[in-house]
Amino acid sequence: MIQLLEPHPDFEIAALTASESSAGKTYRQAAKWRVDSPIPADVAEMTVTATDPAEVPNDVDLLFSSLPSSIGSEVEPDFCEAGYVVSSNSSNARMAEDVPLVIPEVNADHIDLLEVQRDERGWDGALVKNPNCSTITFVPTLAALEEFGLQRVHVATLQAVSGAGYDGVSSMEIIDNAIPYIGSEEDKLETESKKLLGTFEGAALDLHDVEVGASCNRIPTIDGHLENVFVETESDVSPEEAAEAMREYPGLDLPSSPGQLIEVFEEPDRPQPRLDRTLGDGMKISAGGIRESTFGLQYNCLAHNTMRGAAGASVLNGELLLEKGYL
Structure with missing residues (x-):
């Protein structure tokens, strides 16, 4: 800070x-x-x-x-x-x-x-x-897809060790390993996302009715939370339409907001933490691997967890x- x-x-x-x-x-x-x-x-x-x-x-x-x-x-x-x-x-x-x-x-x-x-x-x-840093990573991509009607979302996170703080995860725990549990993290993704996507009419805030399920994992990267997202929408959305909606999603004219909020990769193996976490001085969200699946739309997204997150x-x-x- x-x-x-x-x-x-x-x-x-x-x-x-x-x-x-x-x-x-x-x-x-x-x-x-x-x-x-x-x-x-x-x-x-x-x-x-x-x-x-x-x-x-x-x-x-x-x-x-x-x-x-x-x-x-x-x-x-x-x-x-x-x-x-x-x-x-x-x-x-x-x-x-x-x-x-x-x-x-x-x-x-x-x-x-x-x-x-x-x-x-x-x-x-x-x-x-x-x-939460993991919530910030995927919610902007959901906001970009809101025009297609969000119904159900599942997100599986691959979270960097810096998210746990300097003393949060010991080297003996995380090297050559992945930990499929982060205390209270799943609840934060599932509840905070509904509040962020909700509507405020001046007197009270109404939560979004999208159903969100989360599975959180700690992996041995230093910075950058990578997340696999599966989205079901009310209307059909092609990977091309989803990519365009994310690319066109507006940023803000504030000093720390990147001009383009979401960087969309065509390559199926991007984004990657080591390569893409510092885009936009660490304030961009990146997405890629957008494709159709049996669950609707599937893609990966990434954000720098200590900067943007x-x-x-x-x-x-x-x-x-x-x-x-x-x-």
Whole structure:
């Protein structure tokens, strides 16, 4: 997130917060920097403060949160009550009825659910969420196919180890192996997708009635979630029509949104994590292997799970909040 924000045209990092064990240290001392670029010099020497509204400058316009969900559920409402707008990558409250869950290119209009949220909770601040990294990978392709009438979807994920965090999967578990289970991940794909594809009429959000089933697997790639998707639609759709719908699906005029959201490959063996995860500075979705099957339409899709699927998604939501006047 710091790597993306440091050169950002609209945002400037004003404060960094963490647990009490890090408070008072410089960011260089507190952080285990494992990103493929140096720590920005000015950020490295910033003093980390406690994660408390009283410790954050009151002229800060936007907070980015990527806390463990158990901590986020306690901390984030405190900041919203104190008047801060929070763009959060944490999984807590994603399915709350008054919390917008947003992929800006897919459901930017859902951001206006914040008006309902503020009325109901009495907040001067606001809380917006981006979805799970594996959900972000396939939902834009479903949104592109919505014109054909989505009925049933099954997705099987091949998820990179970085999605589990640096200490999430040990080398002895994952090398020469694949793990056909990721705790709570299947439920996130099945529920978050229905909310993202739902409709917002100004007072409440209606979930999409598409049926979604998911099977999640961890594989020994570093970055890039690859997913096999099977879609049944109300009207017949040919592979050529599906490919065209994905290619033509619009991006947004926001700094972190790629001009073309979905890159479609003709080659049957693409996309691949190592070759395609950094398309559009890691913010593109790629798709390929589109074909007819006994289940309707079948294809593969890929996204960079820590860029488009996490940090970049939160930054993009921050850009949408700015554009829509919530900052």
